[in-house]
Amino acid sequence: MRLRFTIVLAALAIGCGSEGEPSTATEKVYAAVDGALVSKTWPARMADDSVRSRFEGGEGWRAIFESDLQAAISAFSSGTDARGLARAHQGLADLYRQAALLSAHATVEAYGVDGLETDPTDLAYVIGVGHAIRGERDSALERLAAVDADGPFGARAKAWKAALSRESKIPDLKTLAAISGDLGEVTPGTDPAFSPEPDASLIERTEQAKAMAVMDPTRLLTRSAWHAAAASMSAPPTDSGVLAQVAARYAVGNPDPNTHVELPVDDAWLFCSNDLMAADVGFIAEASVKGIDAVTAWADKSVLAAAVKPAIIDGKVVPDEVLDAGFALQKQLQAMMADIGGGEQAFHRPFALRSRVAVLLAGMVVADANDQYRDAGILRLNALERMEQTGLDPVFALSVAAWDAGNRNPLRPEELTHQLKTSYPALFATRAPLEALHLRRSRNAGPSNPVH
């Protein structure tokens, strides 16, 4: 059953007599989704005090609400909420995986595509690792083969080559730790210390022979794998399937092509997340590979699939329609929450706003899988802008930064990583290649004056 949900926008008309006085109103009918599905979403259910009480008053859940993963790890470290801790660790695993991808894109673009004769030859190592992270195995092996076996990256290059010759996917924690340095025993509730010391100083082939401080992107992969292991150790054994589906959203490399099933998902995985209900977790995991087919398959059980479905016209995701769908779901949820809670409450809008962002992200995932790169980009940037209202999701922000770096745009990634560096010091490892990308693009750019 589809509902038609009517939203009246009080658009002040041209010709009104005094400020704030609407003289006419335009009425717009937005398509919204089945109320039965909407009622299963976490914002709708959290409108009920008894359901919400589990998440109130706890520092860990406050940190999750504020998208502060580092604070969530600390708060959940006492072991009071295993799923909360697992979720926070998984968030950091996603964050550092996206940071590794950001570093990989910036490295390949700056030192590979824009490489200079003056670059140290052993930069081939980080370029090779960059290709490996991007899933470009042959290019990775080619670059790694050019690394001086006796140089500072010789042993690391050998280990990467061995790993890539075994399988083309990103190596496991043990292998990564052997390459970039052990982060210590995986201990849920902790975060390994980060050293800003470079992995090597490579000398530029110029008269000045300046030293370049180089940080191995493998460090970020290792950190990601460490937190993924911590998430796995923290989560109840029954949640292993859920954890795999949750991890799929920000997976790097070749996504899992398998069909997913709807799993029972505890609210600890959903509260304040971009998955609004249990079926959304499976839908997003599947949509990242199957795109529109996944929308069709999941539209009667996933609210995100149902919201995105009308935005698909003639086999294409239409960004403006997705934006409308997001707004409509927000409004529909706000109305439902007011019904459930016996009136409008302050938390309703912030919760409902997250559903709006969730729809944009779902549309983006589907558009990406549907080879609509630019349309997915429009939704990506709109989602980032909407987070102005809900608080910046650091994992998504890093994914945008990685995407930008892949597009050879260093400016937004610089801003985003600068914004996040205090909370996540290990992001410092992304700085050097991003700077290089910026400087190299700037040197080739058209002239520009400072403007007032």
Place this chain on the structure above:
Amino acid sequence: MSLKHAIRAATGLALAFVGTGATLAYFEESIPMSLNPLYAKTMADHRAQELVFDRLWFNDAITNELRSRVVQKYQVAEAGRAVEITVKSGIRWHNGQALSAKDVCFTVDAMLDPGTPSTVAAHYREFITGCEEKGPQVALVRFNRVLPKPRERLGFPILPASEFNSTAISPDLQFSARPIGTGPFNGKRGLRMVTFDAFANTHHMPKIVQMQLQEGGDPLVQTKTLINNNVQGIVVVPPPQRPDLSASDDVSMKAYDLRSWWYVSVNSNKGALSDKRVRQALNLVLNRNELRQYSIGVKPGDKNSPCEFISGPFIPASPYYNVEVPVQPNANLSRAEGLLKQAGLEKLGGRWHKDGQAITLRVGMLANLNHEAPDLLSQVANQLGAAGFDRLTSKISADEWDDSVMAGQSDFDLVIGKWSFGLVEEVNELFHSKGRQNMFRFASSEVDQLLAEYEDAVTDTEQRDAYHKLHKVLNDQLPYLFLWKLDTKSAWRTEVRGNIVAPYYYFTEIDAWSVEG
């Protein structure tokens, strides 16, 4: 004027021009000074010109892909020292004439003509040597060296040869107010607003019939006018207004990628200010935390602040920013006093004197910045006053800023301003002794040396290191008192669809914009 009257006045102005659903009115920082791209001096100029002209190449606002709307094909020629450009057929100028290779070469020739006093063109003279028409649609642009990625450098807007009698183009031609371009809109600048009428073309099909640029006044009035749907957008929303607009479902806040930093420029050639110690003392007199709190509305410790202190001429996220140079968030009056005394100043009756004369500082601020940082001028003046300096304050009109301050002919001791940058963050023109934008003719051989080091750098490491050193030296010599970077946000009504905001140029993707209803 009361707020209510101000809103009515703004509403009336907006209503006078809104006729169809496809009209879009918006508030700009200021009325553009010139619609001639050779004379863009403000960001409002750049944004407005983006509506009227096509740049030869530009970057896609979403994917960053290098694209062109006017070039059909190109090829690198003469072993990398030239590029042969074939412009598309069928593109019309707003005067009805066809775009041809002649226009491309005319634009190049105009930029190379010493009779064109354009700082924009001056940069192109550094690497373009000429242009030759090889056919009706084919132009060959030559360089003085091999350029690795020539298209990325050729982002200049194309001018119509038919509209000029000579390649020497002066800023005061009628063209600056009523330009002719090949862009999506035909612009006309008036005293209080600029109108842009859609011009359908083979390469542009704008969905908006008319755009109306109005000068934004009081930010509160702008906000109310937007919420009441009497304009559809505000290009620059000051931080204090952002929460109200974010809370509205009828408005979307839009990120605008622009690198802007604020400063107080010091006239280092005037009186006591020529002594570095006095400039350093003034730097210590400023309590930036208070300035930021009272003018921008950001308190110390605010999370995700849009406004961050700086200690040099770059934003903190920039590769050029030297993190080892500390910022000066609070005043240190005792240290300031020590420096002033070392410089030979005396404090008599609570006022600082030099050679028996009380020091009076003439402080100015570009007037339209008062919308983004209300009362900043008086806050700075108050802090100087509290530290023992007499002062005279005045807001500087855009014309006076351009004609007097930037021409190095003003009598100010201190001026408050803001510089904005895109991908290229070069500051050589601001600080080199012969820099074209060195407003008080600050001269330092050490700074000139570092700027030369930057220019001569072979690698990006060398280039970055040169600017890191420059940052440190400028923080010591203080031709500017560096204040903060402030990010820029826009707000648009949700009825405005497809409104992708391009970094720096803003309206690059205007063809996709529409107004619903």
